[in-house]
Amino acid sequence: MSGDLNEAISTLGRSASGLGQGAAEVRGLLDDTHKTLQAQDAALQSLASAMQEVSSAQQRIGHGAQASQQAVVRAVQALADLAGEVQGIAASLKQVSEAAQDITQVALNTRLVAFNATVEAKRAGEAGRGFAVVADAVKDLAGKVEQASKGIVSSVQQLDQRIERFRAELQVGSSQRGIHAAMAGIEQDVGAMAAAAQQSHALSQQLDAQTHDLQGELRQAVGAVQRATGHADGFLTMSENLIETLAASGVRTDDTPFIEAAQGAAAEITELLEQSLRSGQIDTARLFDSQYRAQPGTDPQQHLAAFSPLAEKLFSPVQERMLGFSPQVVFCIAVDRNGYVPMHNKKVSQPQRPGDTLWNTANSRWRRIFNDRTGLASARNTKPFLLQTYRRDMGGGNFMVLKECAAPIVVQGRHWGGLRLAYRF
Numbered sequence: 001m002s003g004d005l006n007e008a009i010s011t012l013g014r015s016a017s018g019l020g021q022g023a024a025e026v027r028g029l030l031d032d033t034h035k036t037l038q039a040q041d042a043a044l045q046s047l048a049s050a051m052q053e054v055s056s057a058q059q060r061i062g063h064g065a066q067a068s069q070q071a072v073v074r075a076v077q078a079l080a081d082l083a084g085e086v087q088g089i090a091a092s093l094k095q096v097s098e099a100a101q102d103i104t105q106v107a108l109n110t111r112l113v114a115f116n117a118t119v120e121a122k123r124a125g126e127a128g129r130g131f132a133v134v135a136d137a138v139k140d141l142a143g144k145v146e147q148a149s150k151g152i153v154s155s156v157q158q159l160d161q162r163i164e165r166f167r168a169e170l171q172v173g174s175s176q177r178g179i180h181a182a183m184a185g186i187e188q189d190v191g192a193m194a195a196a197a198q199q200s201h202a203l204s205q206q207l208d209a210q211t212h213d214l215q216g217e218l219r220q221a222v223g224a225v226q227r228a229t230g231h232a233d234g235f236l237t238m239s240e241n242l243i244e245t246l247a248a249s250g251v252r253t254d255d256t257p258f259i260e261a262a263q264g265a266a267a268e269i270t271e272l273l274e275q276s277l278r279s280g281q282i283d284t285a286r287l288f289d290s291q292y293r294a295q296p297g298t299d300p301q302q303h304l305a306a307f308s309p310l311a312e313k314l315f316s317p318v319q320e321r322m323l324g325f326s327p328q329v330v331f332c333i334a335v336d337r338n339g340y341v342p343m344h345n346k347k348v349s350q351p352q353r354p355g356d357t358l359w360n361t362a363n364s365r366w367r368r369i370f371n372d373r374t375g376l377a378s379a380r381n382t383k384p385f386l387l388q389t390y391r392r393d394m395g396g397g398n399f400m401v402l403k404e405c406a407a408p409i410v411v412q413g414r415h416w417g418g419l420r421l422a423y424r425f
Contacts, residue, residue: 017243017254017389017403017425024401028391030229034222243387258405258423259385261325265318266407266419269334272314273411282310288416290338292369299357302367303340311342312366319345328423330392330402334409336417339371339379378406378420392422401425 247255276282289306315334322332323345331348335341343349349366353359371379374390386406391399404422408415 012242012246017239024389024391027229027233028399028401030225031391034225034229038222240387240389244385247385247387255387255403255405257326258328258403258421259387259407261322262405262419262421263385263407265322265332265421266334266409268318269315269419270409270411270416272318273409273416276310276314277412282307284412284414287411288414290336290340292338292340295367297354298352298360299355300361300364300368302352302364303369304367305336305340305342307336308342308367315343316346319343322421326423328425330400330422330424332419332421334417334419335370335375335379337379337415338369339375340369340417341366343367374404375420378404378418380415381406381418382408382410382415384408386418 243253243255247253247259273287277284277287286306287310292303292305295302295304311334319332319334323329325332331345333341333344344366348363350363352364370376374388377388378386384407388404388406389401390404391401393399402422402424404420406418406420409417409419
């Protein structure tokens, strides 16, 4: 192949890399936007739910206020009726008292007449004896009637005093108008509360409607971002496929040294694992274990697998040496087929700090599962190599667009995972 053709292919490869870099930047920004929109949508859903609860509570307040208002009206009416009944009872008792007093007066007059009749009978001598007996009986009866009438008057007076005290209590010390004024004030306050609840309910309904409208617009934006992400992925995939095709053509490109380095490191890891199987340090079941045990109290979540202790010991020398392969290398890790990283590079394989999630995310990247688009693709790649371009979060709001070459790790004919070598442009 002529030098001019090689140069042309190399130039094409660099152009494809530039396209991939731009597509990765765009996709990263779209991912950020999508996460923001999802967070806003979740916040709006929470707001809509809260508004429904507020609206429901306002309806209950309104219904309660209306019921209270009706109860106050009934209470005022009942008080008025009660006051009227008390007045009626008092009037009736007055009539009873007057009647009893009349009876007493009649009885008194009757006794006086009977007494005069007795005197006259005595004057009449033997002829008036029978009349005297009758006059005495009338006098005795009149005395009993008078005594009973006086008892009625006394009882009525006591009852009248009690009713008067009750009426005074109803009148709140001086006047029934006090109760009515207080009840009227309560009725007015309850009415104002009911009106305020109704107005607040109406405003809540308006806000709820606006919230739902905003949710609709936000979801349209999410859909648009998802479509744009799909287009960015298309450009990114096209770039990656072109770079891979050029690299596989036999023409050396800017990526060729990193491809060869990743394949060499994958072969080393493969040999170390096969030696461990032959020596009995581990068996096949434990080496291919996928029952990851979550470690309590870790954030981000860390896991242990049956092969973790062996991988921590075997992988570090190879991975650390690859960091010195080029100043462009950012990390080198061996992962199993599910994206599990038993041992990362030492500088980011530090013990976690309890409660410091931000620090842990950046500095404690071992024993974690990275099953994002790039991580899972690299872990499950079975081709001689896989080139990917993506934007990596470096922490603190800093991002870096990286290229990554992955080479498969196949142990005794069985795909175990991949060697991931990431480097800057």
